[in-house]
Amino acid sequence: MPHFQEVFDKYQGKGVHFFAVEGDGLSMRENQAFAGEWGYSFPIVTLADSKLSGYDMVTMPAMYVINSFGRVLYQGDADYEKYIDSALKDVRYPYLGQQKVVSECEKAAEAFGKGDYTKARQLANELLGAEPAENIAADAKFIADRCEALAKLWRTEADTAKEAGRYEEAIAALNNLAAHFKGEETGDKAAAEAKELAKDPKAKAELKARKDLAKTLAANKKLKTKEDKLSALYKFFEKNEGTAAADDAKAMAEAIKASSKYK
Numbered sequence: 001m002p003h004f005q006e007v008f009d010k011y012q013g014k015g016v017h018f019f020a021v022e023g024d025g026l027s028m029r030e031n032q033a034f035a036g037e038w039g040y041s042f043p044i045v046t047l048a049d050s051k052l053s054g055y056d057m058v059t060m061p062a063m064y065v066i067n068s069f070g071r072v073l074y075q076g077d078a079d080y081e082k083y084i085d086s087a088l089k090d091v092r093y094p095y096l097g098q099q100k101v102v103s104e105c106e107k108a109a110e111a112f113g114k115g116d117y118t119k120a121r122q123l124a125n126e127l128l129g130a131e132p133a134e135n136i137a138a139d140a141k142f143i144a145d146r147c148e149a150l151a152k153l154w155r156t157e158a159d160t161a162k163e164a165g166r167y168e169e170a171i172a173a174l175n176n177l178a179a180h181f182k183g184e185e186t187g188d189k190a191a192a193e194a195k196e197l198a199k200d201p202k203a204k205a206e207l208k209a210r211k212d213l214a215k216t217l218a219a220n221k222k223l224k225t226k227e228d229k230l231s232a233l234y235k236f237f238e239k240n241e242g243t244a245a246a247d248d249a250k251a252m253a254e255a256i257k258a259s260s261k262y263k
């Protein structure tokens with residue numbers, strides 16, 4: 001698992017999606033507590049909540065590398081990075097969802113693949129404005145639509161996280177908008193909003209609580225009994241009540257308390 005975290009960090013933003021599947025029957029909250037204790041930031045899902053019943057999730061560890069076409073390139077327990085690298089060579093434009101475009105759209109697709117969605121959308125819209133042939137228009141529209149979809153995704157993530165008081169996630173989504181849509185109204189507004197949000201007293205309290213929760217969970221790894229871990233989480237909740245981090249701590253504590261498997 002520690003190596004999986006290293007590989008996850010290595011390929012961040014390169015078009016690779018990572019997640020771990022937990023097959024022992026722990027709940028989402030128990031998995032959150034486990035990940036917090038060990039410092040794991042990759043997504044963890046339970047087997048019951050996934051669509052991976054066709055894969056061997058009993059043998060541990062079991063690693064799968066699946067390419068963008070859904071083909072399993074590797075199944076085993078070690079030496080899988082070379083298969084990730086091999087799969088990435090086939091991805092010309094990360095996150096675009098299309099491996100080939102007509103030559104007239106290649107510059108727009110290349111900009112998209114580099115994460116410059118401002119330039120990608122600009123070039124795609126310029127092509128569309130020239131009333132091009134049908135095949136050019138189709139690819140240009142696809143690129144423009146992907147840019148818009150990502151902008152809407154991050155905007156929705158930011159708004160949803162803000163409403164739930166999860167300001168760390170909100171700022172991360174806003175920063176994604178700012179970085180990938182720099183120079184556009186969408187990106188520039190997001191950058192200004194992220195700065196203002198970081199100064200907001202309520203957001204600052206939440207961000208501090210979130211960091212303190214991470215410290216509490218990391219410290220829990222050293223505790224020997226479930227009772228001690230529960231005590232630490234409940235104390236955190238009492239100290240930080242009113243924050244989303246405190247609510248998460250209480251939910252994790254309740255899940256651990258009711259669990260016969262969490263140690």
